[in-house]
Amino acid sequence: MKIIHTADLHIGSSFKELPENVRKIRKIELLKSFQSLVDYAKNNSIKVILLAGDIFDNDKVNKSDKEFFYDIISNNADIDFLYLRGNHDIKSLINRTDISNLKLFNNDWKEYIYDNVVISGIELDDSNLTSLYTSLNLNKNNFNIVMIHGQIVNSISNPKYDIKIDKFKDKFIDYIALGHIHSYSQNALDNRTIYAYPGCLQGRGFDETGEKGFIEIDTEAKTYTFKKFAKREIYKVELDISSTKSEYEAYILVKKKINSLHSDAIIQLIIKGKVDYDFTNLELLVKEEIKENFLYSEIKMNVIKKVKYQDYENDISLRGEVIREILKRDFDEDTKNEILSDCLKLLDGEEIDL
Ligand SMILES: [Mn+2]
Known part of the structure; x- marks a missing residue:
């Protein structure tokens, strides 16, 4: 199956660097880019979209932006949206249990299963920062995707959002779908495991230059392809x-x-x-x-x-x-x-x- 991996949309960003009139255009473009992503999924028969955190820029994003986002999800019921919150949107209340294709995570490992594809995710906090590596147990015969939002590090400096990536070695993971870093990168962890940041879907300022897009996962071919998607460079x-x-x-x-x-x-x-x-x-x-x-x-x-x-x-x-x-x-x-x-x-x- 094919799966989209995106993160760090930061809907509701203020675009402070830009003048008022341009700011408004960019805010709308950012919101619309999520709809375009869903259109892409539909046109390519993709039934699962991974949202790996920081979908909203903060906890006080205005109501109309939030509603627009959730309406896109509820109006595309044939696609599952797996939404794992990041450090920017962890406190945003999601009272949308009415949307059956919106799949959420919490601070324990939670998995969603599509035939032999198993997608596990955990939202980091003080309670799980050391236990999260040992509490993950995967079946080696499945195609295993792990979702997590944070900074890849060697030694932990900010316990809440640091990920000791080495501790995911040899755990039968095929792909680690990360969020937090705003530019695309992809690396191998061991013979089986690839970990990748898709970057943000749209650059917001002069510190977010370069190509922006998402990653398309093909679980059969085991390919993870970066797709340039941003409307503007x-x-x-x-x-x-x-x-x-x-x-x-x-x-x-x-x-x-x-x-x-x-x-x-x-x-x-x-x-x-x-x-x-x-x-x-x-x-x-x-x-x-x-x-x-x-x-x-x-x-x-x-x-x-x-x-x-x-x-x-x-x-x-x-x-x-x-x-x-x-x-x-x-x-x-x-x-x-x-x-x-x-x-x-x-x-x-x-x-x-x-
Ligand atoms: Mn983040």
């Missing part, structure tokens, strides 16, 4: 323009970079480097270029103008005096350039970042 791009000889060249370089990225994305573009020309218009040029193609963009200019101090070295002026003074000091070339650049800006009446 979130990019954090650093572009060095040091090789350019003019503002125009820099503009073309940035334009090419922007055009190579997926449109409709969210982007933070950091333009950096050292150049020896003026770049007064570059930021605005790039802003114009970027705003048409992206839902939201941020531009940071970390460009330093190289000073050709040879041009001023012999000036009889305050500028000349300052340059000669700095050149006498025992700084390396880069530091000299930065100081000279700042001094010349100050002498021109411009502001500098200290």
Whole structure:
């Protein structure tokens, strides 16, 4: 059979990094992405979806978001939703025992059985953090999936949400469906066991960049395939323009970079480097270029103008005096350039970042 493994939807997130109008769009997109996931399941005859924790961002997610989520579940009765709570939604009260295809977990091992596929899960708390490894007993003839939400560690630092993954070795587990870490990863634990984080379904900010999606488990083929699913990419791009000889060249370089990225994305573009020309218009040029193609963009200019101090070295002026003074000091070339650049800006009446 095929099973979807997802986690860390964080429905109800505030998207604080984004401006108000974009925030609203992203909140709705996040909610809708769960419906899209269910549509995917239907189109691919998938009857079980694992929700490995942090489905809600906190315990106070507004009522309409919660109801929408539960209505999706109750209106798709041919799919079982196995919902194991994480550290963000552990206290959220789930009074929805009326939904028969919503399968929940608690702080003892609980299993759901589909023919020879056995899915066991446990919600971590103080009472089970040491006993949970020994209290799990699986039949080696089944296909065994274990659901758990927390951080994989070697030594426990945060008992409530740390998982000593080594202790799951040689327990006849085929797949450990994890939640908590927001990017995808998959590793082998022993000859039989694979453990994986699907990451979040949608990136929320510039600390959640890269491809986002879910994992499709095929219990017969024993494959665990990451499926890219997020509607939008979130990019954090650093572009060095040091090789350019003019503002125009820099503009073309940035334009090419922007055009190579997926449109409709969210982007933070950091333009950096050292150049020896003026770049007064570059930021605005790039802003114009970027705003048409992206839902939201941020531009940071970390460009330093190289000073050709040879041009001023012999000036009889305050500028000349300052340059000669700095050149006498025992700084390396880069530091000299930065100081000279700042001094010349100050002498021109411009502001500098200290
Ligand atoms: Mn978590």
